[in-house]
Amino acid sequence: MEKLFGKDLSVMAYRARLLAVDAIHRAKSGHPGGSLSCLDALTTLYFNEMNLNPDDPGWPDRDRFVLSKGHCAPALYAVLALRGFFPVEELQKLRSIEGHLSGHPDMKHVPGVDMSTGSLGQGLSTAVGMALAAKHLGKAYRSYAICGDGEVAEGQIWEAVMAAAKWDLDNLCVFIDVNGLQIDGATRDVMPTEPLDKKLEAFNWHVIKIDGHDVSQILAALSEARRTKGRPTAILMATVKGKGVSFMENQAGWHGKAPNDDEFAIAKAELESKIKELEEN
Ligand SMILES: Cc1ncc(C[n+]2csc(CCOP(=O)(O)OP(=O)(O)O)c2C)c(N)n1
Ligand SMILES: [Mg+2]
Structure with a gap:
């Protein structure tokens, strides 16, 4: 596959957004907000950064990816389908007994x-294990993960962060999707997790802060992570929960709710017009 850059990556991210929201609408359940916020990063990983072979998904030398905020499965499924791991039509069977796409990966x-x-x-923790395994096996593959800004309130995250620093895992790169919201409100109200940069630096991680919807910043951060030796990298990406669908943006209520038919019609029109605008400019 030819790597995608710039506008082509953004178009692909919006195509994935439309497929993810379509699948959630058909399933009548799922998590649109956090799926939409992480899709520029996910698309950049799968269409530029990661070394993969969709014809051989278990290829031992592939780069590894863990969607630690697993409720955003529709985003991962959309990107995997677009990248050729399985037919795009499968997305229509999200959360259905007829298909193989459960609500979580x-x-x-x-x-x-x-x-x-x-x-x-x-x-x-599993992404840390994959990176550690690569070091032990002398393999060049890298390990990537995406966590949520609410998720990092979990104590196990900080055990993993500590362990990754202990083993100098410079083959590990973690995005934190800083969309400011978690399940039923603002992250800072439910459980404040900031300042994430200072906390991660104190754990001896390399930290990069970016706009998580700017693919050129995502690409530059990934390249900086590859050049960083002796410690893992965290990319703190500022994002908008529900990105691309006006009535979902920055609304905690759209964390885990499917759009009805009328709402989906609006979402589809907005996402299609964004794709058209990007393609024309
Ligand atoms: C251990 C655990 N506790 C609670 C939940 C329920 N839950 C699902 S999503 C979520 C909020 C996650 O917020 P965040 O990590 O910020 O994700 P995003 O905003 O990207 O959707 C919670 C509490 C869960 N899935 N796992
Ligand atoms: Mg969040």
């Missing part, structure tokens, strides 16, 4: 899913 049934997640806080 399942590594046993979905090609391209490296780790089953959904219980917040656990995924990052």
